[in-house]
Amino acid sequence: MKASPNRYSTVAIALHWAIALIILSLIGFGFLMTQEWMPQRFVIYQWHKSFGITVLVLSIIRLIWRLGHPTxxxxxxxxxxxxxxxKVTHIGFYVLMIGVPLIGWAMVSASRLPIENKLFYLIPLPDMIGVSASDGLEGRLKFFHEIGAKLILLLFVLHVGGALKHHFVEKDGTLARMLPWLKNKTP
Ligand code: HEM
Ligand code: HEM
Structure with a gap:
């Protein structure tokens, strides 16, 4: 279904919710997996990289779709x-949805650890072109990866706050543009 004044297109809605769900899980598990006490840390790291690159791919598709289709x-x-x-929140999200996984990829490319990165245990993830192993670079990229994830959380709070204000205070059907099943249930 195409976008209309009342809703986003089905593709935009599917990508929005898939990316939102994966990003929130990545942030939750990202902070957990870096704790010493967390069991199965290595396995979680591998899933983190796999779903992180999935966000990168889906976000690029979403951006291309967005530029070619009216909202x-x-x-x-x-x-x-x-x-x-x-608008600033939406643009900020796009920058971070693409920037944070790119920084993550660069970070693992700069690592000296001899880990073979295989997405979903199937697809080899090559090192990013132009990034060579360096502890200093890896440390700086770690810092920016973490800051980027925290910025996503900040935007998330503003974004959800705005969506809920539209829904419960303005009652203008904005949330239903991204959740069409709410259309007839606007309070
Ligand atoms: C939108 C995508 C992503 C989000 C939101 C995200 C989020 C996070 C968060 C919250 C952490 C914990 C921060 C910390 O305490 O250091 C983390 C750590 C990490 N992420 Fe990501 N990540 C994403 C994509 C990726 C990708 C694509 C890769 C690699 C291919 C990656 C590799 C890592 C690694 C190796 C760590 C551990 C860093 C450390 O040891 O401190 N991430 N990520
Ligand atoms: C990390 C999670 C999320 C991210 C990264 C995200 C990102 C985005 C982006 C980039 C847009 C702009 C769409 C475009 O024009 O292409 C958008 C729109 C929207 N999002 Fe989210 N979102 C997230 C979670 C949520 C949640 C939890 C809600 C609901 C409570 C929500 C509700 C909406 C709504 C209603 C719109 C449409 C706004 C409008 O009509 O202009 N989002 N989101």
């Missing part, structure tokens, strides 16, 4: 600052 325009009742905040 519903924002509701008329929004104030100027709200429109700017929504």
């Amino acid at each position: 519903p325009s924002l509701p008329n009742n929004m104030k100027r600052w709200e429109v700017v905040a929504a």
